[in-house]
Amino acid sequence: MAHYYDNLLFLCGFEKEEIQTEKHRIERAFAKLELGPDDMERGEQWVRTQHDIELVGVRKILRVWLLELFDLVLAKEEGKKIVYYGFPSIEGPGMAIKTAAGDGLYCSCPDAILCHTLGQIFNKINPILEAGEQNGLPPGHALCSLQQIRNGGMAMGIIPVPDLITGSSYYCDMGSKADELLHEKYGHRAVYVDGSMDSRWGEFPHIPKERVEFLGGQLNKLFETVKQELGVEVTREVWGRAMETGIELGRAVARLQQILDADPLPISSAEVELAMILPAASTGRARTEGAEAISVLCEDLKKRVESGVGVVEKGAPTVMTFLPSFSDPSIAHMMEDAGLAVKLMPASAALAMDKPEPQPTLGEEIADRQLRMGAYHSSFGVVKLIEHAVKNLEFDGFIWPYLYNCRPLALSSHFLKKWIEDTTHVPTLALEMDIYDSRSYSAGNLRTKVEAFAEMLRARKAEANI
Amino acid sequence: MKALDMVTAHVKNRLTDLRTAKKRGQKIIGYLPGGYLPEELVLASGSIPVCLARGGDHSAVEKAGAYICHWLDTFCRAQIGYGVSGDDPYYSAIDMLAVPITDNHVRGVSDVLDYNTDLELFPFGVPHMKEEATLKYYRYGITKLKEKLEEMTGTAITDEKLRDAIVLCNRERELLRDISMTRTAEKVPLGSKEFVAACHGSLVADKAFMVETLEQLSRDLRQRPAPPQKGPRVLLTGSTLAAGDYRVLDLIEDSGGVVVMEEFAEGIPPYLLEVASDGDLMGALADAYFMQRIPPAWFRPGRERLEFLIRLAKDFNVDGVVWYQLMYRESYKTESYYFNNMLKKEAGIPMLVVESDYGPSETEPLRTRIETFIDTIRR
Numbered sequence: 001m002a003h004y005y006d007n008l009l010f011l012c013g014f015e016k017e018e019i020q021t022e023k024h025r026i027e028r029a030f031a032k033l034e035l036g037p038d039d040m041e042r043g044e045q046w047v048r049t050q051h052d053i054e055l056v057g058v059r060k061i062l063r064v065w066l067l068e069l070f071d072l073v074l075a076k077e078e079g080k081k082i083v084y085y086g087f088p089s090i091e092g093p094g095m096a097i098k099t100a101a102g103d104g105l106y107c108s109c110p111d112a113i114l115c116h117t118l119g120q121i122f123n124k125i126n127p128i129l130e131a132g133e134q135n136g137l138p139p140g141h142a143l144c145s146l147q148q149i150r151n152g153g154m155a156m157g158i159i160p161v162p163d164l165i166t167g168s169s170y171y172c173d174m175g176s177k178a179d180e181l182l183h184e185k186y187g188h189r190a191v192y193v194d195g196s197m198d199s200r201w202g203e204f205p206h207i208p209k210e211r212v213e214f215l216g217g218q219l220n221k222l223f224e225t226v227k228q229e230l231g232v233e234v235t236r237e238v239w240g241r242a243m244e245t246g247i248e249l250g251r252a253v254a255r256l257q258q259i260l261d262a263d264p265l266p267i268s269s270a271e272v273e274l275a276m277i278l279p280a281a282s283t284g285r286a287r288t289e290g291a292e293a294i295s296v297l298c299e300d301l302k303k304r305v306e307s308g309v310g311v312v313e314k315g316a317p318t319v320m321t322f323l324p325s326f327s328d329p330s331i332a333h334m335m336e337d338a339g340l341a342v343k344l345m346p347a348s349a350a351l352a353m354d355k356p357e358p359q360p361t362l363g364e365e366i367a368d369r370q371l372r373m374g375a376y377h378s379s380f381g382v383v384k385l386i387e388h389a390v391k392n393l394e395f396d397g398f399i400w401p402y403l404y405n406c407r408p409l410a411l412s413s414h415f416l417k418k419w420i421e422d423t424t425h426v427p428t429l430a431l432e433m434d435i436y437d438s439r440s441y442s443a444g445n446l447r448t449k450v451e452a453f454a455e456m457l458r459a460r461k462a463e464a465n466i
Numbered sequence: 467m468k469a470l471d472m473v474t475a476h477v478k479n480r481l482t483d484l485r486t487a488k489k490r491g492q493k494i495i496g497y498l499p500g501g502y503l504p505e506e507l508v509l510a511s512g513s514i515p516v517c518l519a520r521g522g523d524h525s526a527v528e529k530a531g532a533y534i535c536h537w538l539d540t541f542c543r544a545q546i547g548y549g550v551s552g553d554d555p556y557y558s559a560i561d562m563l564a565v566p567i568t569d570n571h572v573r574g575v576s577d578v579l580d581y582n583t584d585l586e587l588f589p590f591g592v593p594h595m596k597e598e599a600t601l602k603y604y605r606y607g608i609t610k611l612k613e614k615l616e617e618m619t620g621t622a623i624t625d626e627k628l629r630d631a632i633v634l635c636n637r638e639r640e641l642l643r644d645i646s647m648t649r650t651a652e653k654v655p656l657g658s659k660e661f662v663a664a665c666h667g668s669l670v671a672d673k674a675f676m677v678e679t680l681e682q683l684s685r686d687l688r689q690r691p692a693p694p695q696k697g698p699r700v701l702l703t704g705s706t707l708a709a710g711d712y713r714v715l716d717l718i719e720d721s722g723g724v725v726v727m728e729e730f731a732e733g734i735p736p737y738l739l740e741v742a743s744d745g746d747l748m749g750a751l752a753d754a755y756f757m758q759r760i761p762p763a764w765f766r767p768g769r770e771r772l773e774f775l776i777r778l779a780k781d782f783n784v785d786g787v788v789w790y791q792l793m794y795r796e797s798y799k800t801e802s803y804y805f806n807n808m809l810k811k812e813a814g815i816p817m818l819v820v821e822s823d824y825g826p827s828e829t830e831p832l833r834t835r836i837e838t839f840i841d842t843i844r845r
Binding site for chain 1: 537578587599766
């Protein structure tokens with residue numbers, strides 16, 4: 001018997017048998033999300049216009065996101081303990097907690113999942129943003145829209161109240177305060193992993209041992225809290241196993257990155273984003289099904305590359321961007337419509353790290369490694385990280401999409417552009433935007449700046465070819 | 467009052483005094499407000515601490531626009547504006563700017579000024595929770611500062627010098643505390659603008675002068691009969707009450723309200739704390755400035771401050787709370803949402819949240835809101 005959601009789910013890579021087997025979960029999840037036949041129709045239209053559904057791999061990745069959404073929405077009623085972490089956050093602790101706890105735990109960044117499903121598939125993220133605004137994080141104050149989504153999702157009852165929430169207090173003030181707001185409202189335990197980005201300009205890559213000790217101690221505190229709350233222990237051995245589960249996914253993402261060197265660019269950055277953010281958002285389906293879906297995509301793309309098919313013209317200026325839109329694929333398409341071959345900064349662009357120093361505890365080991373990578377070290381660490389990527393990957397331009405409502409990024413709004421242009425001579429566009437909420441920063445609003453930038457890059461390229 | 471006139475006159479000549487001191491070889495150490503820089507360390511090194519707390523002026527905020535986007539806290543953007551333009555002569559007078567990194571807004575000031583100016587910056591970390599490990603990290607930061615000051619001045623900060631400085635600063639805090647507490651009385655002996663002027667004066671004035679003047683003020687208050695007051699009593703709280711940002715005080719006063727207490731993260735010195743002057747003095751500084759200090763909203767969780775505000779509201783017998791915050795300081799905005807209910811539930815006191823970006827056009831809408839609030843609580 002046909003269901004009102006069949007067409008959309010087929011489009012998103014589900015098989016008929018799977019829909020039948022999962023029917024009850026799917027229906028319970030959609031009921032909780034208040035997604036009915038009209039939403040399915042709208043979603044179908046949105047997916048058809050915004051995603052490259054000719055590629056089976058894209059559909060399979062959308063399926064992974066939807067499965068993660070179902071798991072999230074149903075976690076409580078399926079009897080799972082729930083842990084939420086924030087974005088961005090040090091990658092690994094979430095996975096380690098999941099590895100230690102096993103199937104009885106649901107652990108993810110729920111707001112990122114809502115963006116990639118209700119935003120990217122159903123084009124229905126705005127009601128959740130509005131609920132977040134009405135429940136303590138009002139509009140007009142440049143508050144983080146990702147936190148508004150988490151807040152709104154909980155206020156609407158579509159994502160369950162967790163048993164434990166952990167905030168990246170070492171990086172962002174807003175995430176921790178929003179977690180505190182949720183703690184005040186729902187009473188669950190919140191653990192803040194603190195730190196201090198107190199380095200001087202130019203200090204990176206020097207890392208005082210006190211910073212490693214401090215941040216490491218805070219990560220150990222998180223693991224200790226997990227032990228108290230969930231009764232599971234995150235040890236070095238567990239950490240090792242957790243990292244192993246991510247190897248296959250990491251390899252698949254790396255293979256995808258390699259394919260993106262092709263000219264013409266065979267796939268939109270909107271689809272690449274779906275694959276690249278999976279490991280940061282989910283510790284469940286991303287690990288069990290993500291690698292396979294991305295591998296399917298890689299196979300599809302190899303065929304495209306062989307036949308010379310691209311989403312932009314051959315020879316289009318290539319630009320690297322730091323963060324793509326989580327909720328709205330139309331922004332990536334607008335950039336491609338302007339004639340830019342947009343690539344996301346790959347994880348492989350990380351600074352060549354010195355060998356990490358041996359550390360007395362697991363927390364310090366993780367802290368040492370993370371601080372060496374730059375982003376959690378300082379603003380200077382971030383500019384060096386991007387400078388390194390821009391220099392080594394030879395792009396025609398760089399788009400610095402600073403999130404206006406993310407203070408750690410917004411404070412670099414001006415000097416990052418200047419630094420990158422001064423050190424690499426690569427034209428840089430500082431583009432003020434919001435990657436989670438495109439109501440004020442829609443593709444239409446950003447188009448003029450991007451088109452002018454693209455025109456300039458084309459002119460430079462033409463000049464260089466004379 | 468004579469004592470306050472003396473503060474005003476002293477502050478007017480302060481830059482000249484600082485230049486003279488500089489010629490004598492003394493170092494001028496600027497720092498950003500927030501209550502996390504122990505002035506005692508600066509004094510013990512033979513240097514002069516100057517808190518850069520000027521604000522309220524939208525033109526400085528506009529100047530920052532060429533260096534940072536609009537979405538940073540107003541006061542922090544103003545500091546960037548002053549720092550890059552040289553419009554605030556204190557920025558040109560200082561030998562070093564120490565920046566206790568409390569949140570990303572303050573980190574923005576440090577990074578932008580470090581990148582765009584020749585100022586010598588010295589950031590150090592202020593963690594966001596009160597724990598043994600965070601106290602240790604804060605102590606590490608102020609120890610680095612001590613070493614830096616010793617290196618700059620060539621003066622060893624001995625226990626003896628540090629103790630003297632602690633005693634002096636404790637006395638100043640004690641006087642400010644005593645003066646502030648006189649306002650728990652039914653008849654308030656001095657207005658908020660006068661007290662705030664003393665606080666702002668203390669951020670730049672010579673310490674010994676300030677102690678002497680506050681002693682005079684304390685004597686004056688005991689002798690002077692309190693002026694009659696009829697208006698509702700108000701607790702004013704928020705992120706920053708900068709030197710020069712007096713509009714909200716004026717508007718409350720114009721509406722007939724009487725501000726009897728001010729609680730701010732930045733702009734009002736942390737006069738409630740007291741530093742132990744015996745034993746491990748660096749430990750005592752860390753304990754007082756980090757553990758004793760009522761934490762600002764960027765601490766997580768922020769319950770301690772919110773409970774403290776309720777105590778203040780009760781102790782000062784206020785009729786209403788005005789929550790005055792600057793734009794885009796997200797931690798204050800977030801807390802204001804649930805503190806409102808907490809205050810109503812636990813103290814039965816109403817609260818008004820007002821915001822400012824130092825814009826001149828905000829005055830009349832602010833006036834309407836404040837007048838309405840004061841009218842409401844008067845009834």
